[in-house]
Amino acid sequence: MNAQSQSWFSNNPLIQKLNATTGLTETEQQAILQLPHVIREFQADEAIAEIGDRPSVCSIMLEGWACRYKMVAEDSRQIMSFHLAGDIVDVQSVFLKTMDHSIAALTPLKLALVQHRDVHELLRRLPGISVAFWRDALVESAIFREWLVGIGRRTAHQRIAHVLCEMATKARVVGLNDGYTFPWPITQTELADALGLSSVHVNRVIGDLKGWGLVTFSRKTFVADDWKGLKALAQFDPDYLHLDPRVAA
Amino acid sequence: MNAQSQSWFSNNPLIQKLNATTGLTETEQQAILQLPHVIREFQADEAIAEIGDRPSVCSIMLEGWACRYKMVAEDSRQIMSFHLAGDIVDVQSVFLKTMDHSIAALTPLKLALVQHRDVHELLRRLPGISVAFWRDALVESAIFREWLVGIGRRTAHQRIAHVLCEMATKARVVGLNDGYTFPWPITQTELADALGLSSVHVNRVIGDLKGWGLVTFSRKTFVADDWKGLKALAQFDPDYLHLDPRVAA
DNA sequence: CGCCTAGTTGACCAGGTTCAACAACGGTGG
DNA sequence: CCACCGTTGTTGAACCTGGTCAACTAGGCG
Numbered sequence: 147m148n149a150q151s152q153s154w155f156s157n158n159p160l161i162q163k164l165n166a167t168t169g170l171t172e173t174e175q176q177a178i179l180q181l182p183h184v185i186r187e188f189q190a191d192e193a194i195a196e197i198g199d200r201p202s203v204c205s206i207m208l209e210g211w212a213c214r215y216k217m218v219a220e221d222s223r224q225i226m227s228f229h230l231a232g233d234i235v236d237v238q239s240v241f242l243k244t245m246d247h248s249i250a251a252l253t254p255l256k257l258a259l260v261q262h263r264d265v266h267e268l269l270r271r272l273p274g275i276s277v278a279f280w281r282d283a284l285v286e287s288a289i290f291r292e293w294l295v296g297i298g299r300r301t302a303h304q305r306i307a308h309v310l311c312e313m314a315t316k317a318r319v320v321g322l323n324d325g326y327t328f329p330w331p332i333t334q335t336e337l338a339d340a341l342g343l344s345s346v347h348v349n350r351v352i353g354d355l356k357g358w359g360l361v362t363f364s365r366k367t368f369v370a371d372d373w374k375g376l377k378a379l380a381q382f383d384p385d386y387l388h389l390d391p392r393v394a395a
Numbered sequence: 396m397n398a399q400s401q402s403w404f405s406n407n408p409l410i411q412k413l414n415a416t417t418g419l420t421e422t423e424q425q426a427i428l429q430l431p432h433v434i435r436e437f438q439a440d441e442a443i444a445e446i447g448d449r450p451s452v453c454s455i456m457l458e459g460w461a462c463r464y465k466m467v468a469e470d471s472r473q474i475m476s477f478h479l480a481g482d483i484v485d486v487q488s489v490f491l492k493t494m495d496h497s498i499a500a501l502t503p504l505k506l507a508l509v510q511h512r513d514v515h516e517l518l519r520r521l522p523g524i525s526v527a528f529w530r531d532a533l534v535e536s537a538i539f540r541e542w543l544v545g546i547g548r549r550t551a552h553q554r555i556a557h558v559l560c561e562m563a564t565k566a567r568v569v570g571l572n573d574g575y576t577f578p579w580p581i582t583q584t585e586l587a588d589a590l591g592l593s594s595v596h597v598n599r600v601i602g603d604l605k606g607w608g609l610v611t612f613s614r615k616t617f618v619a620d621d622w623k624g625l626k627a628l629a630q631f632d633p634d635y636l637h638l639d640p641r642v643a644a
Numbered sequence: 645c646g647c648c649t650a651g652t653t654g655a656c657c658a659g660g661t662t663c664a665a666c667a668a669c670g671g672t673g674g
Numbered sequence: 675c676c677a678c679c680g681t682t683g684t685t686g687a688a689c690c691t692g693g694t695c696a697a698c699t700a701g702g703c704g
Contacts, residue, residue, distance in 0.1 A: 224544040224547045241530050241533055276525075283529075284491055284532070285491070287487070287536045287539060288487075290536060290539035290540055290543060291539055294539060294546065297547050299472075341547070342546060
């Protein structure tokens, strides 16, 4: 119950992320580092939680990528979010018993599992952390809303550009992005399932973005060749991420 | 700061709604009833909060309908949720300073305004209420995700049927729905903006639903002539609303 | 009665889907 | 080091859901 790891102590990505919206005191950071937890590794495509499950732990991402999704039919999936280091992938389960959607690994990944009761205890003991968790959950809500706007009202080109801007920004917060480059393990099919498009169309649109000199993809890496152009196309305004001005673009 | 009202005390819809997912003790219910608040009325189309605002109160709906939305262009709006009695329309502002979207009245409505500091105090003092608020916020998140699934992967017919099922269920929780009938003040244009469709298409699809004998609309009232059929078309599964089994369909 | 908003209908158009085939890539085992 | 295989990406052609434009009708309210 107290297995430890490199990525929990050095540069803990949860602290890094919470700091980006809230700012934590030294005490609060220590309390997070001292949370009893177990590190668990997953393979790509492995299920982290499935619809109908009643988890007793919640999962903090340390490395890798994951997504939330729901199946609509045998062959129709809607991905509702992508997650990387620092995300608490199922805070939901701390308060609502049953999972109403599934979560799966997109790449090999590493999670810290924390018992629900320890989370409850942490939130009760340190109101500052409670506020940080609230903010984090509300920002996630804001991201869902932004995706809603995208799927509902933006063209395929804007949608794809927008999600790239969003992930680039989220990656920067946890130090995975040097400004123009970051790891991009998402397949075009996955992107399609996230944006309500077909993989064929995603492929064509990405072709356009490349052709217009906005982006490049090489070896699972995303390169923003023209970050300003990409943001302009997407009409990307990061306000909804509620980042500390020091961290924001 | 302590104006009172009929609908705050008798049958308080916030308590009614929180009870539907969480269950509150007598003490907790009393604490809510004793919250210092001001009642304010709005006209249809009046703004409750606008993007960029930094509210110092949060708003609990007592009567009427409201929606959350974001403009994408001059003539393109995405509605992200509908709200009725019992909804805390901007819990978000308790924790995040700046509004990242707007909220407007769809009908004449009545709100209870509560100072943020009083909400903070309430949450700190009564952990049970804190849990109830968490659940409420997480259910709202789940609703955003469900809309995402709808806009992303459901046909126009399913989408419209689904939103009708959802609102019928939410209305039932706060006693606005006798099972098959409830007030429906939403225009087809508003529905279109919520579902990522055009109003012309919404009109045609609603025509189909009427033609198939599933629904009727008369004098701003929705009638589910064939509730089972409607649910089947929508593939509506209310799990994501996390209702107490006693309340659920 | 007249006005304004919401609902209705038709004709045409386009963004994105589907189906199908093929090419490129990366990892594996010999 | 290469041959093989499964996955991911790429491309073309036909099709279709839903959008746009525009005009007209029906209600609700002063």
